[in-house]
């Protein structure tokens with residue numbers, strides 16, 4: 177997704193919908209004709225164009241960490257596109273992987289706001305993730 181993102185009416189509806197699912201801790205299905213922008217909207221919501229490469233690199237910490245931690249904390253969302261015929265075991269493994277990584281980032285952000293970070297470290301950072309978006313489900 178390189179060209180400029182346009183905040184369309186559909187995107188606003190997607191955001192509203194995702195916020196509702198997140199708040200109510202429930203499941204929803206977003207459907208529509210191919211090309212209307214479901215994937216783009218979902219990736220945008222999850223800040224995935226920034227977080228996916230950051231998590232994939234997962235190298236030594238650097239100057240741009242704080243920005244990504246803040247993004248993860250804001251969206252608290254994992255975006256995932258499963259293989260067409262994936263094994264359930266792989267699916268669960270992958271989702272867990274992304275949830276841990278987004279959770280760690282959100283946790284780092286929260287700890288950066290605290291005075292005594294070691295005391296408040298989350299026991300289970302995956303609990304910080306509030307929404308899982310499965311594309312092409």
Ligand SMILES: Nc1ncnc2c1ncn2[C@@H]1O[C@H](COP(=O)(O)OP(=O)(O)O)[C@@H](O)[C@H]1O
Nearest residue numbers: 180181182183184210211212213214215216217
């Ligand atoms: N909000 C948007 N702003 C700009 N371009 C968009 C937007 N949403 C979709 N597009 C364009 O439309 C194409 C198809 O969108 P996509 O999200 O893949 O649709 P869907 O997942 O619903 O099939 C994208 O590659 C992009 O070029």
Ligand SMILES: [Mg+2]
Nearest residue numbers: 214215216311
């Ligand atoms: Mg799509």
